[in-house]
Amino acid sequence: MKYKQLLNIGANALATGFFLMGFQAEAKTVQVTLHAVETDVAYDNKGSTYRAWTFEGKVPGPVVRITEGDTVEFTLINDKSNKNSHSMDFHAARLDVMEDFDSIKPGETKKYTFTADNPGVFFYHCGSDPMIQHIARGMYGVIIVDPKDATALPKADREYVLIQAEHYPNPDDKTAMMENKWSNVMFNGGIFKYDPVHDSEATKWLQAKPGERVRIYFVNAGPNEYSSLHPIAGIWDRAYASGNPKNVQYAMQSYFVGAGDAVTLDLISPVEGANAIVDHAMRHALTGAVAVIMFTNDADPEAGRGDNILLR
Numbered sequence: 106m107k108y109k110q111l112l113n114i115g116a117n118a119l120a121t122g123f124f125l126m127g128f129q130a131e132a133k134t135v136q137v138t139l140h141a142v143e144t145d146v147a148y149d150n151k152g153s154t155y156r157a158w159t160f161e162g163k164v165p166g167p168v169v170r171i172t173e174g175d176t177v178e179f180t181l182i183n184d185k186s187n188k189n190s191h192s193m194d195f196h197a198a199r200l201d202v203m204e205d206f207d208s209i210k211p212g213e214t215k216k217y218t219f220t221a222d223n224p225g226v227f228f229y230h231c232g233s234d235p236m237i238q239h240i241a242r243g244m245y246g247v248i249i250v251d252p253k254d255a256t257a258l259p260k261a262d263r264e265y266v267l268i269q270a271e272h273y274p275n276p277d278d279k280t281a282m283m284e285n286k287w288s289n290v291m292f293n294g295g296i297f298k299y300d301p302v303h304d305s306e307a308t309k310w311l312q313a314k315p316g317e318r319v320r321i322y323f324v325n326a327g328p329n330e331y332s333s334l335h336p337i338a339g340i341w342d343r344a345y346a347s348g349n350p351k352n353v354q355y356a357m358q359s360y361f362v363g364a365g366d367a368v369t370l371d372l373i374s375p376v377e378g379a380n381a382i383v384d385h386a387m388r389h390a391l392t393g394a395v396a397v398i399m400f401t402n403d404a405d406p407e408a409g410r411g412d413n414i415l416l417r
């Protein structure tokens with residue numbers, strides 16, 4: 106409910122947002138509006154904050170979810186109170202980088218339209234100069250383009266979004282970003298956000314029941330580092346490069362995702378217990394890139410469903 110409100114998805118989109126298995130979704134027009142907001146955002150479980158640049162005041166920004174074939178009428182509003190120019194680059198779009206992805210100043214609004222021709226999971230981010238800083242400070246998120254054929258992927262019982270990014274201690278220090286001097290690697294904007302093992306102040310983790318197909322929409326926002334994503338004590342049942350059903354691979358132990366890339370990964374545990382989803386590049390994992398998923402028969406029925414696919 107919350108992200109639908111944020112995105113101002115039109116009533117026509119809601120009306121046709123659900124469809125039966127085996128039927129092709131009817132293409133629709135979806136209004137997506139995002140505000141660029143410069144604000145203080147927490148980056149660890151203690152609640153330490155830094156001056157972030159965001160979409161809608163959150164890191165990562167809201168999940169945008171549409172269906173293959175949909176037309177997105179996108180509006181970017183750069184709030185008057187901001188100090189910097191911002192822009193929007195959807196990796197799910199094929200447009201003109203100079204015209205459509207151009208920056209707008211505080212107080213300005215920009216619109217463009219694109220059709221989501223390819224199903225999958227795609228990065229979105231601000232591309233304003235210096236792009237390294239606009240991404241590092243938090244202007245990133247995911248756009249999920251569900252296949253129009255609802256049977257193109259096996260049905261997922263639960264879904265989660267994980268977006269990896271580096272944390273740079275001083276958000277004003279562009280030189281440190283260019284020199285790759287990050288202090289931590291995070292999932293969904295928080296150091297050890299879903300890892301009560303490494304950080305006793307972590308209060309959240311992913312949940313599912315044994316036997317359930319858990320679908321992870323994974324984006325590596327970077328801005329600099331690669332990710333070698335591995336579920337400790339598990340195996341990726343299926344991996345779909347860029348989330349496209351045609352790009353399927355089976356029984357993968359790790360999946361390599363470069364900066365600015367994304368993958369859809371399915372995970373099924375035959376037993377109760379925990380897996381730890383990590384970037385297996387150890388200095389990434391041990392500085393914060395760990396997400397625990399608990400498999401229990403009494404998993405919260407709300408977890409990984411509806412608006413709970415990105416745990417805030």
Ligand SMILES: [Cu+2]
Pocket residue numbers: 141158190191192231232233239244
């Ligand atoms: Cu920006």
